[in-house]
Amino acid sequence: MCHKQVGSFRSYKGVSMKFLLTAALAGAVLASPAYAADVEAGHAVVQRWCSNCHVTSEAQRGQDTAPTLPDIAQRHAGDQTWLRAWLTSPHPPMPNLNLSRQEIDDVIAYLATLAPAQKK
């Protein structure tokens, strides 16, 4: 998730520590592009595989057999482990979608964009 910059910039030492930490995290992400979740790709997967049953945006109205994705995103915001588990194994009446790990990560990243700012 996007983390907010907290604290004051007055302390030079504090800033440089934060900078080093941020740089280290960014480096770790860049070093493993295969696992970088891609919101756009996730959106495409959702449009293709989920939108038949799940309403994918607040604006859209559809069948009420399946919860809407914004609703799911809100209820499970921050609980990526649960989402991953749900999407990894078949859950009737949802079909087994056989998503790859990469696709699941992408979908989870996309779902995170549907949830309003997470409350901590």
Ligand code: HEC
């Ligand atoms: C064939 C219809 C269908 C498709 C396609 C489908 N779902 Fe579902 N999904 C359902 C139904 C129906 C439920 C409700 C299951 C229940 O309540 O037991 C559900 C439940 C869920 C839940 C659990 C919600 C909760 O909080 O209990 C998640 C998460 C979910 N779907 C995500 C997805 C995603 C992501 C996709 C696309 C990759 C997808 N679904 C594709 C029908 C579908």
